[in-house]
Amino acid sequence: MSLKYESTLREPLVDGVKDYHQVTEDIISPIEGKPGKLWYVGFFISLTLLGFGAFSVFWQIYFGVGVWNLNKTIGWGWDITNFVWWVGIGHAGTLISAILLLFRQGWRTGVNRAAEAMTIFAVMCAGQFPIIHMGRVWMAFFILPYPNTRGPVWVNFNSPLLWDVFAISTYFTVSLLFWYSGLIPDFATIRDRARTKLRKLLYGVASFGWTGSTKHWQRHEALSLVLAGLSTPLVLSVHTIVSFDFATSVIPGWHTTIFPPYFVAGAIFSGFAMVQTLLIITRKILHLEEYITLGHMEAMNKVIVLTGSVVGCAYLTELFMAWYGANPYEFATFFKYRAAGPLGWSYWIMMTCNVISPQVFWFRKMRRNVMVTFVMSIIVNIGMWFERFVIICTSLYRDYLPSSWSYYRPSWPEVGFYMGTFGLFFTCYFLFAKYFPVIAVAEIKSILKVSGENFKEKMEKYEEESAEKFAHDVAHAH
């Protein structure tokens, strides 16, 4: 009698003939070997980008924020666009690790570790933008409420920008704790099978002396569950608060109550696209196709088509409200300067990438096609970048005073800064893929006997018998 039973109609989450030891071997042996050529190439490209980004930031700090093409009309440009984009990408990781844990979605175990890592790196990238945008970055600590010698004059707790400081820093801390608490047992696995002294030392420190005691596992489960329960409203709050940066202002195009749900849906949409991009490459390079299966990709593509459609509904609702609300300025923003006008092209890129193209995922064949998924994931991320660009810039470049109307294109330090965050993100991700278990080993083992392919085959005999007999047998198993 198996401990738990799952219908054979559900496709297995782990393909191939596996036992617990094989799972460890498959996931941990890439860490122990030398990385391939592709890894070095990718890593050095990322480092180069990071270096260029650092130079761009240096340039901006040295000469001042004037080296960016922001002006009096367009005070927020690429910087805040990139900030919102990166934060949004982070959201899928928390959704997978927290919300799907609460919903008892077994497939999350294959992808949660990498997705959470993505969250942490994305939030690290996002945090750079508002700080560098301050101009005098050495004053950045002014955003913290600490007893100071200026009065003490405190920060304004009414301000959504300050809420953002709290939201992003809490989000980063909690994601990091959640991620690392899951990593501890897996580090212990690497430690106990390590053959070199250095590896034993480093993973010994990283594993905190974990032994796998039953009592510790019981606490670990409780911790994961509560952290998931905390992260679920947290992830919704973070992008809600990011949207408040806009929604609480009085700029036509920003001042709408639809923003919180619309931003959260968009965040999950772009985040899942980024998870797909990363995982398709990771599973290929590390040969993890049996753990990150087509079934996993299909499930994520379903989320993409759902959230993409939610975002599409939000776009249409905005347009409707701009007309129905009878505010001439809002109407002008949406119909004259957003859907048309000098920056109108960005609106149509956004519409095509976010609303029209994800509709291919209504077809099962497309959802299970690796190439289509990969290309779509890039398209969605481009689309979601343009969404933030459209919201920010097309609302600002035509203000109430036609003499200040302006156009906006980024200068090289702005582009360099953005590329630099790509460098940071991928540098971190490459290091993660090399030195960390990219799949939660312990979690895969805990679902193996329920959802592993070779174990599911053995369950076929239970499918024959009646549900009453099965329930009776389980109740009297021990």
Added chain:
Amino acid sequence: MAVKNFVVGLFDDEAVLFPAVKKVRTAGYKLHDVYTPFPVHGLDHAMGLRETSLHTAGFIYGITGTTTALSFMSWVFNVDWPLNIGGKPHFPLPAFIPITFELTVLFAAVGMVMTFCYLCQIMPGVKKHIFHPRQTDDKFVMVIELTEKTNAEEVKAFLNAAGAHDVNEQKAEAGWWFGRYDKNDEVYSVPANA
């Protein structure tokens, strides 16, 4: 911390492990612990462990965060430096909610993780005795503590009969110490086994 004598048995399958745990408890042996490579559901109940109160600790930390945030912001806006911000009230509760919520989550999460580490006695630099190197890989390692009343050979035979393999006796530190995993700094060296 104390050095104790243990009898260690390995299990390959949790379906064999559960009845064995039950047998050990019925026989009255002192079950030190069962080390598993992943959380085995129901094993804590089978071993007779009580539920953890980590949730309660998390709740208390969360409430602390809520109170800290609300009282601090109210104190700043009303007592320490009352400032007229666009004629808005000095106690704008709706505007306080986001930060209050964030601090609730932050306190609960950080507090719980720290409590977790404290309860499990884990932190960087801590070392514990590993009864079998594959207890974090694929083996379920049952460890029975030898007392004055138990006979080692009898316990070994008992574990073998319950389905364990590679049954052996180890003298080891039951607690933790500061140590490095690349060095053999155990109080007692472990006999090389299987």
